[in-house]
Amino acid sequence: MHAIHTNMAINNSSEPLILDPNLYLDSNFIKENSEWEKAYKAIDWDNNVQSIDTFLHETEKLVIKYSAPNEKIKRGICTCFNLVLTRYPLFFGYWKKFTAISYRLYGLDYSIHVLERSVNAFPHSLELWCDYLNVLVANKSQEYDFIRSKFELASWLVGYHFMAHPFWDKYIEFETKLSAETGEYSLIQDIYKNVCKIPLYHHAKYSTNYRKLIRNLHKDSPELLKMEEESLHKSHLPVQNILGKLWEFESKIKQSFFNLNPLPQNELTNWDNYLKFLLVPSSLLNSSNIPEHFIETVFERCLIPCNKYEHFWIKYLVYKYKRKDANSIKYLSILKRGLSVLPDDRNDTLIATALTCLHNSIFTEGENPSIKNQFFQSYLEVLIDLYKIKPKNHQYVLEYLKIYKLWNGIKYSSHHIDKNRQYNLNNYKKYVKNLETLLQKYFSKSDYHRTLDIDVRFFRYMLNDNSIDTVIVELIKVRWFVFKETLAIKKIFATYWNRPQLKNSVKFWLLYYKFQKKVKDFDKLASFFTRLGEYIFLPTLVINDMLEDYKTFVLLNGNLKDITKKSEDFWLTLDCKRNDPMWSKNKIKRNWTTKRYKSAGHAGILVERPESQNSVIHRKVLKKNSAQELPTLKVPHHMNNAIKPINYFTTDYLQQYGGNTKMNKILKGNAVGKNK
């Protein structure tokens, strides 16, 4: 029976994890454990590690309280841990707790399974690997091939940790035992050889042990022994020399674990200096002294406490890029990892760095077209991935166009000072045609990608209503600057100027404005400024600048007819739009129901004022001979109540006006949590 349960638990957990403990715990249970429920609701995921700790502490109490829990409770408890650890897999302490609890609930096999999950989720944790291997050695000593494969994997992942001696001790102990049984010593020798090259804290211990081992093994052949000892000596000395320097930095690492709070500045500086030291090739420090993998391990270790610091991710990425392994695309995995942990507003530099690296890879490295093509494809893929994360960022569409042009040789073919620049007109023609079909298909909403050129087809993933303006602007620019076709541009403007997608595109309207200025079309300019703020919504600062520039332009180039053509007072209404772009002559509404009326005197606070609906204030009294009418009053019910300010940050307001803002999501999330 017990075994069946365990299997079930293991099998189920390989499916997508369910992360809501309430699914397993019924209301009675929750009522009985109000403390736990309180802790669950109080979790502040982003800032407060204490709240998470309290929650898991309460969960642990449940285990103690229910000595023989039923399956539901067991699962509920496991879910609590999964909830925390899928979000923050770097909390190794909680993995340990989870292991202990799963041992208690489901027995040994399940706890080993949890440990395995832990090293998968957090592969660079020395502690977790040691735990895992300890448990394996103690309980599954028969499956030594399996255990050995794990040891080998761990030696790559955590073996180059400066403090990795517990692991190596374990490994050596394990292999020594086996070799004593089989009498085969080559493996253990290899391990020692390897260890002695790594700058470890306990380096001396291993070299002494190794020497002892060799002396034992080669008792009979002194020549071999001498050779081995010499090679050991050779590799031992430089490592020994470097240890002191490394210790300077290693000794200053006070917090090597992950936490939600910001890391103290001196820790950050130390990591920074450490990495600088490792990366600067000096005479003392060349690649033979420090294995490359050691540096990589330092990076990985650094990224545990500095997980949320973009700076270190960039450093790592650049380091990987400069290494130029056979398969350089690998450095992109760092971009992906970085993006998954960094907050949305703090990853732009990392993205930009990655794109620059890729760009360089495509256009500078080697001549092999297939590798270049591979780079090009992955560049596009990265762009599309980024676009999914930040669909409002036009930058990626621009990047795409840039790279596409470069890739397809759409540029000047010659630029000698004395000769006129020549354009590859054929390439440009093709380019323009591609853009035009793309736009046409986009706006006709047809299943457009099939009819498109293969290169542009990629592009379809990136286009949405926010970014389509970039394509239009590009098209107009090419037509204007390369082909110099004024008529064609007018046609394009006529096609697109009314599109709702372009209503708030600064790029498009600036180009439109510049073009109309160039051709001195005062009619078009006037109607543009009339529409500005009413149908065209640009940032106020941009509008202000445009108004300023337009006035200068008209005064210098136009005459009275030009400014009064549209309407007599058009010229004066320009100033009204400054800092108030929505202003329009027809729009002024005056009555008692407007917001402006209700909030007069106290911005943001709406007040119902009592009014006399047949006011006689403005009458000339002495004209008529009969009495004034009696007042008809509009008196609000709660006139004497305190005035309430509008709270612009209430859930209702955001749901109504905020759309998909981040704040809205958070608020919605909280609301859901509270309902339960």
Added chain:
Amino acid sequence: MNTNSNNANAVNSLQNDTLYSKLVNNLISNPLRLVTWEKLINHLIDNYATPLNKSLPKEIHGLIKSTYDQILIQFPYLENYYIDYAMFEFKLGNISETQKIFEKGLKITNNRSLLLWIEFLKFLNKVSSNKKKVTKYYELADTCIGLHYYSGPFWELYLNFIRENYGCNNNGNIQYLKLLRKILEIPQYDFAKFYSMWLDEIDKINDLSELFKFAPKEEWSTKFEIDLQSHSQKKLLNSIRKGPILFDLKQKLKKIFQELYICVEFKVMEIYQLFELPLSANHLTPAYYYTSIESINSKKNLDVWLKYIQYCIDLSSFPEDYSLVMLNFQRCLMTNLCHLDVIWLKYSQWLIKECNDYFGALDVLWQSLRFIRKNNDKIVIKMSDIMIILNTTNEGTELRKLWSDYVSIDACELSTFIKYFEYMNFLNNTKENNQPQHKMDTTRLIIDRIIQRKEIALLDYVSKNCQNNYFKVILQKQGEKNMDKLINHEKFWYFYCEYIWLMDPQLRNFEQKRSFILNNIIPQSLEMFIKSYTHYKNVKLEGRDNNAKRKNAKSKKLKKYLDINLLIPMLEQFIINYLMEDLTTFHKLINNCLKKIENV
């Protein structure tokens, strides 16, 4: 004979009056200090015109008159001096003169001075027998200052006037009650007083027939279900005791006005709490009247006034409400704040934005120029805009006069100068070459300013907006006094390149522009660069005799020179901004130039 000798005496004593001459001297040196004027007028009145009677010598009378006139020209918003002046004339029996002074004061304050109105109406009550004429004045005052927060005294005056002139008969009483009824709705400081007057009037009702004075006949039947007109009802009423019915109706009437009271009280309290109280709380810096140009009101006062005005604007639901907005604009301006352009500009902008009253806006700005002599460029610019639209520039002469009268073009800031240049250009464009002699040489304007001031920022403007090639003109002046400094400036060349690229009408083709920049401008600028280096080196290296030392110093100097002279980075910036593909070509040019420099 007698008066003549009197005059002679007065003039004599004036000539011997040392204090008087001291005060006059003071005044000449500080004509904008109100205190010096006040001292003078007080001295004159105390010593030569007390006690005031008709025997006042002509010369003295003329002197005091002209002093008053001068004060009021210097300080047009000194309301109480108009009154003093008028009373001075009144005491001398010059009725028409008195009225003229009041009217002048009212005109200057756009009929929106409560103080002047009250005194003027009191004066009219005393002297005028033409009831209709005076009533007209009362009605005018009603529309202009009736909504003033402190208009209580005016209304009392008005009510008294009605009572006295229209009599206590039935008709007069109705007029009186109608006016009182209107006052009830005005949110003003003394509102409660008028309510008690109104309730007293209700209490005085003795007969059902008097009820018509308080509400029209129709309303009695609709609201109180009592038809005082119909015959049957009258009969019915005659047959029963009317006392209780009357009492009941009075109570109902009172209740309606108690509700009105609550409404008005709300508004009065709102205005008082938000604006009038903060304004009156500040005793040291008066927020209600003008004192002098020297003590500009505190920032706090300005804030409250601006908020107050905005409040009135926001509340203006009907065009009739504009009168309150205008009244408060004027109230705000009749303090020391009239010397700030903010309020005047806000006033004119409001007239444009919400009332479409362009002539009014222009008029307000004309008035403002009386108070703002310095830093009035914003006002003049705004006026130019309006004048252009209203086409009142009179072929440009009006506009030009405005600028020459109120802005010193030679000393103004660059932004103002640019605006001036733009308007003049516009006038030239508009006139369609009819009268070339009226055209202003705008090219000359810019060139003069550049030569005189060497403003790089002006070059920036010119390079992006003007088609004329001013750079060429400047380069022709090379060698003239002080011009080298401008031509050697790195930005001069940057803007020259930009001008060619963006504006030059002669080179139509981008290729032509590019080659002109790369083949002409940049080499020319580098020549200048080398020349100025030679100059620089010669100055610095004099007195060094040791050859090796000299060489060492030379390379050091060059390095330093490259640090100081920003021409190369500036040109590079241009190439990066506009001609990215030619960056390598540009670097070649630079390298050649540097080699030449090393060989110098």
